[in-house]
Amino acid sequence: MQLGMVGLGKMGGNMAARLRDKGHDVVGFDFNPELRDVASLEELVGRLDAPRVVWLMVPAGEATSAAIEKLSDLLDAGDLIIEGGNSHYVDDRKRADILKQSGVSYVDAGVSGGVWGRENGYGIMVGGAAEDVDRARPIFDALVPDTGGGFVHAGGVGAGHFVKMVHNGIEYGMMQAFAEGYELMAASDIVDDVPGTFDSWREGTVVRSWLLDLLVRALKGDPELEELRGYAQDSGEGRWTVQAAVDHAVPAPVISSALFARFASRQEDSPAMKVIAALRNQFGGHAVAKTTDDPARTPRS
Numbered sequence: 001m002q003l004g005m006v007g008l009g010k011m012g013g014n015m016a017a018r019l020r021d022k023g024h025d026v027v028g029f030d031f032n033p034e035l036r037d038v039a040s041l042e043e044l045v046g047r048l049d050a051p052r053v054v055w056l057m058v059p060a061g062e063a064t065s066a067a068i069e070k071l072s073d074l075l076d077a078g079d080l081i082i083e084g085g086n087s088h089y090v091d092d093r094k095r096a097d098i099l100k101q102s103g104v105s106y107v108d109a110g111v112s113g114g115v116w117g118r119e120n121g122y123g124i125m126v127g128g129a130a131e132d133v134d135r136a137r138p139i140f141d142a143l144v145p146d147t148g149g150g151f152v153h154a155g156g157v158g159a160g161h162f163v164k165m166v167h168n169g170i171e172y173g174m175m176q177a178f179a180e181g182y183e184l185m186a187a188s189d190i191v192d193d194v195p196g197t198f199d200s201w202r203e204g205t206v207v208r209s210w211l212l213d214l215l216v217r218a219l220k221g222d223p224e225l226e227e228l229r230g231y232a233q234d235s236g237e238g239r240w241t242v243q244a245a246v247d248h249a250v251p252a253p254v255i256s257s258a259l260f261a262r263f264a265s266r267q268e269d270s271p272a273m274k275v276i277a278a279l280r281n282q283f284g285g286h287a288v289a290k291t292t293d294d295p296a297r298t299p300r301s
């Protein structure tokens, strides 16, 4: 099947390569001249046979909105846009409504698997009308793992990115649990071989998983993660998951605290903990650590 791919970075480039390996005809556009087949969106649209299918794999937010706006001027009624980045599901619905006016269809596709997807296949979760999803089915079939699993048509437009958002919230919680287990074992003076313990858990245990495999891989290269700072960014999906939990009055303490742990990781010092220290000092005369103190000499009471 023929497909236009917009965005040929870590994700889009690998997806295009996997699709080509499986016999699909991919015409790719990227702002980087070294990666692309065509030099503009106009040229991309011109190279595709109608009715066209264009897959977007560009950074979520402004870049995606700008590409869709431009494509909406170039595409014709009957064409289909598949938004494969990490868009917010509310934005999908707005975009689909606007595109509908010119007869262009919209499918949102959450894509999981990261840089390993080219080899292992991707988890694909889509939202949209059944006829649009069916039309792109050969593309989805080529992207998912060779077992044929890893695909869900979760619902109407927005459902694909909604479930990808929840998937990412779960990812936050699972990673945080492994992280806390790591710190506890490393701090305990009881466990002689922390990386080896994680490695042993890869088989037979309840917590065996791909995230565990990746943690073992990271610890093999750097058993105490000495090369890294304890600093973690987020790209927004955890925040959206927590917001959605609030909107639906669903308790989500694990995902929320995993998100807040990342915020804490970015602080040089904690204003909130300064308040705790100040109040303990006020009501109980407890010792405080001052910015001028030697960090090695922390107060004990």
Ligand SMILES: O=C(O)[C@H](O)[C@@H](O)[C@H](O)[C@H](O)COP(=O)(O)O
Binding pocket: 086, 111, 112, 113, 114, 168, 171, 233, 234, 235, 236, 237, 238
């Ligand atoms: O399923 C996946 O392949 C990942 O979830 C992928 O989508 C990406 O790595 C996250 O968006 C990172 O999210 P954070 O930057 O918020 O950790």
